[in-house]
Amino acid sequence: MNASDDTSTRLIVLRHAKSAWPEGVSDHERPLAGRGRRDAPAAGRWLRQQRCVPDLVICSTSRRTRETWELVAGELQPEYAPPATRGDHAAPVAPVAPDVVFEPRIYAASASAVLEVLSGIPERCRTALVIGHQPAVQDLVLALAGEGDGEALDRAGGKFPTSAVAVLTLPGGWARLEPGAAALTAFAVPRGPAPGDH
Numbered sequence: 001m002n003a004s005d006d007t008s009t010r011l012i013v014l015r016h017a018k019s020a021w022p023e024g025v026s027d028h029e030r031p032l033a034g035r036g037r038r039d040a041p042a043a044g045r046w047l048r049q050q051r052c053v054p055d056l057v058i059c060s061t062s063r064r065t066r067e068t069w070e071l072v073a074g075e076l077q078p079e080y081a082p083p084a085t086r087g088d089h090a091a092p093v094a095p096v097a098p099d100v101v102f103e104p105r106i107y108a109a110s111a112s113a114v115l116e117v118l119s120g121i122p123e124r125c126r127t128a129l130v131i132g133h134q135p136a137v138q139d140l141v142l143a144l145a146g147e148g149d150g151e152a153l154d155r156a157g158g159k160f161p162t163s164a165v166a167v168l169t170l171p172g173g174w175a176r177l178e179p180g181a182a183a184l185t186a187f188a189v190p191r192g193p194a195p196g197d198h
Helices: 034-049 063-073 110-118 136-144 148-156
Strands: 007-016 055-062 099-105 127-132 144-150 165-170 182-190
Touching: 007 136, 007 148, 034 063, 034 127, 034 165, 055 063, 110 127, 110 136, 127 136, 136 148, 136 165, 136 182, 144 148, 148 182
Parallel strands: 007 127, 055 099, 055 127, 144 182
Antiparallel strands: 007 165, 165 182
């Protein structure tokens, strides 16, 4: 995927990283497990490498999704601006933090409920990231993707593991966010180093 050349509106769908199951802790308050704390930054690095840096983040209120976003955000370094004129050196762009909305309707939601939340994204937003839970994230991607990369569609349809990320383009913008209106352009499952790796 060459996201740097993509002028379409983009939706990034991210499943939270691997969570722990501590005794006596409610589902909403379950934290990330060690593997999740390694994988979430890898997802952030993948997004940065693909130049899929969001200007709006809509995140479930659960602890595991909030912790996932914190670790992803730490890897989204400012992009470099193209030279203003021929011969100029590229200069770092001042980092612009995305707007972040912690949305209770994303927790324990269906794909249709998530889609309803996303329908409120303002048209000025070019790239939005939603961080949620199974099965809604997988169902949402498969419902929106009317077309796209065949291998990515097969992988997203087969399994949508923790830290999996899907990138969809919306040629019609947010006003056309409806089933079958998007193209799935990338699907990845970034993984951090295993314990003991250097």
